[in-house]
Amino acid sequence: EGEWPRPPKCRVLTVANQKGGVGKTTTAVNLAAALSMHGQRVLVIDLDPQGNASTALATEHRSGTPSVYQVLIEDLPLASIVKPVPGMPNLYCAPATLDLAGAEIELVPMVGRETRLRRALNNFTGMELDYIFIDCPPSLGLLTVNALAAAQEVLIPIQCEYYALEGLSQLLQNVELVRAHLNPPLVVSTILLTMYDARTKLASQVAEEVRSHFGDTVLKSVIPRSVRVSEAPSYSQSVMTYDPGSSGAMAYMDAARELAYRAVPSGS
Ligand code: ADP
Ligand code: MG
Numbered sequence: 001e002g003e004w005p006r007p008p009k010c011r012v013l014t015v016a017n018q019k020g021g022v023g024k025t026t027t028a029v030n031l032a033a034a035l036s037m038h039g040q041r042v043l044v045i046d047l048d049p050q051g052n053a054s055t056a057l058a059t060e061h062r063s064g065t066p067s068v069y070q071v072l073i074e075d076l077p078l079a080s081i082v083k084p085v086p087g088m089p090n091l092y093c094a095p096a097t098l099d100l101a102g103a104e105i106e107l108v109p110m111v112g113r114e115t116r117l118r119r120a121l122n123n124f125t126g127m128e129l130d131y132i133f134i135d136c137p138p139s140l141g142l143l144t145v146n147a148l149a150a151a152q153e154v155l156i157p158i159q160c161e162y163y164a165l166e167g168l169s170q171l172l173q174n175v176e177l178v179r180a181h182l183n184p185p186l187v188v189s190t191i192l193l194t195m196y197d198a199r200t201k202l203a204s205q206v207a208e209e210v211r212s213h214f215g216d217t218v219l220k221s222v223i224p225r226s227v228r229v230s231e232a233p234s235y236s237q238s239v240m241t242y243d244p245g246s247s248g249a250m251a252y253m254d255a256a257r258e259l260a261y262r263a264v265p266s267g268s
Contacts, residue, residue: 003039004260011264012121012132013190014151016175019167020138022159023194025052026229028135030249033238034256036091040130043082046096047117047147048137049103054095057085058236061095069099072116072146073106078124087241092127100143107142114182117146140174148178153189158210160196160203160222165210189264191218192255195225221255224248 015028025048032042046053046061047068054061060083061067070076071094078094085091107113121132133155134147148154154175158164172188179186191214197203211218223229226248232239239249 001038004035004257006040006130007260007264010129010132011153012134012151013153013155014134014136014144014147015155015157016136016144016147016171017156017158017167018138018140018144018171019159023157023192023223024138025056025135026233027155027157027192027194027223027252028133029053029056029233030229030238030240030252031256031259032131032133033088033091033240034253035131035260036088037240038256038260039090040260041090041092041128042131042133043092043094043127043129045094045117045132045134045147047100047134047143048096049098049101050137051096051098052233053135054093055236056233056238057088057091057093059083059085059093059095061097063097063099065095065097067095067097067099068117069097069103071120072100072103073110078120079126082127092129104139104141104143107146113142114145114178115149118150118183121150140170145174145178145182148175148186149182151183152185153187155190155192156188157192157194158206159194160206162202162206164206165213188217190259192221192223193218194223196222197225219255219258221251221258223251223255226251 015024032044036042051061066081136144224247228243228246229239229248232242
């Protein structure tokens, strides 16, 4: 299948949902890996103090490692913390350490506190990237606001379970606030249904409900619940390399292909 078309300019996607455990990190890591395997140059910025994306991408993130924390708080250039992902040409990671937990508070009195990440990205030159995925923490605090202010697109993973839509209006409201006040081009470009269990009626009902609300924003590809997907991070891998033939890897590959071939949305 070879290389997929490269976007005319770098697409910056913030993967956000203030609920934990809905598949944000899994989605950021695996879409990034899938795209990188088809000729795209991709950076994952880990914006969660837990550092799960850094773990999955085998990137050092012990406390004290230069990380996104220093970029946001101490003006360290982003380029100085970006690391190539071992075994994955074209894939890079900007790690997060637990230090980042303090940033949520330390940012409060800072000048331009909502746009520190955007500034770091604007000053980030020298690497020709096609995609940047920003993996958000499970909250709507200043870290997520920084991610929303730095992106053109929001990608929302939605877990196919009972409370799936709860909290979504709050997220959309925050996106709207950031769009109105900080980042006019911002658009919710992509919704991805995750952890789909084909055996349950509930999952298909949730999927149907999300599609009727959000139409074409929802990718046709749906990510199934798959043990291989959840095992991969403990081997410091994406499922794309851990078990490329698994249902989860194939679904993420399909989703990445859809993302790459869809028209790049333009904000208002
Ligand atoms: P978030 O970043 O939103 O908190 P994660 O991506 O970390 O969510 O996923 C939460 C948990 O669910 C993790 O343990 C992850 O390995 C697991 N998981 C994510 N997607 C799947 C899937 N498709 N099938 C099985 N387990 C999954
Ligand atoms: Mg996460």
